[in-house]
Amino acid sequence: MKTDSIFYRIFQIDPGILFELLGQSSDRAQGYEFKSVEIKQIAFRLDGVFLPNSYASDQTVWFVEVQFQRDPVFYQRFFSEIYLYLNLHPETVDWQAVVIYPKRSIEPDYPQVFRANLNSDQVHRVYLEDLDEAVDSLGMGLMQLIVADSENTVTQAQALLSSVQTQRQTNPKIAAIMELIETIVVYKFPHLSREEIESMLGLSELKQTKVYQEALDEGRQEGRQEGEQTGEARLVLRQLTRRIGDIPPELQSQIQALSLDQLEALGEALLDFTESSDLVNWLQENQAS
Incomplete structure (x- = not known):
């Protein structure tokens, strides 16, 4: 694996x-x-x-x-x-x-x-x-599934999938976790196709449910937002470099941690920056907001 x-x-x-x-x-x-x-x-x-x-x-x-x-x-x-x-x-x-x-x-x-x-x-x-096999945690369940022997893999995977569905309201990453469970089983049974694995785990029907589709849409939206945020951070860093020179790594990390709205606000504010202290002051004033 x-x-x-x-x-x-x-x-x-x-x-x-x-x-x-x-x-x-x-x-x-x-x-x-x-x-x-x-x-x-x-x-x-x-x-x-x-x-x-x-x-x-x-x-x-x-x-x-x-x-x-x-x-x-x-x-x-x-x-x-x-x-x-x-x-x-x-x-x-x-x-x-x-x-x-x-x-x-x-x-x-x-x-x-x-x-x-x-x-x-x-x-x-x-x-x-x-x-401890008695621990009721999706994370620990994934760890146990990775080291499960072939005889117990399918049973443990099915139990995990059942647990994932019951935690829909408290775990927004349901689709990603379900895909992880499927991937682990695929690695453990390399002679089976993904379609055969889905059938064995009952995933074919599960992926058609409203719960799964909603979770999948949420994950895609999250991915799009993360992509937009990363692109905006790169653009702002380029603009800052042209405006005030090289940006120290610690300030780059702070900028990359900003939300999309904060990055857009920084993109407007940097037009008035003349030195690095302007950036430092802006980050101090805006990071906690």
Whole structure:
């Protein structure tokens, strides 16, 4: 199974699942964006990084690695990437690291040289085989489905789909989660077509329901809004660069976190800017509004 891409999609759709895995409240994910970060100078890529928005109360950076194959030098690479990132981003306030293993036997033997890291409160190791089956959470259900054996996969997927439908009013990402469930099952049964998978899970009928279609429309609208917001942010950044010169990375991050309405307001206001302090003052006055 292409576990890296599956986990990447899961954490993008619902970042709170990471904190659920750690036994914490999913509310901690508010103000975070999940990204894949490349350290270009040496062509390293961190699987996933939870980066806090500039207005988030907690500015901790979370490094997340999904490790489903045994790699004897995994920790050498993982900690090297983290410290290289910190070297390139000296503004980082604090950091935490999470490694997700399907089971303990996959974790490599680690040399004593890493004991300070692995025994600290900054590094968390999650073993999916230890998840409590009684936990009633869509996020944890997705984690359990990923490591389920073939005999239990269909039953667990059907139970998850049933749970998704009952949470329609409280979970606006129902369509995306249903597609994730389907994708996980497709990876587990590569000899079956997607049509056969849909029939096996009862998805063919489910996708025709009003609930699913409404959720799908909401997701598409959300995607269009995100696309418009990203395009507007790029346009505003180009205009600002022409107006007041290069924009520092920390200010770029603040601008990219603005809503579409705020970006449009900034696009009008920047016409009166003459120096970078004008931008700083505008952001301070408008970000909380």
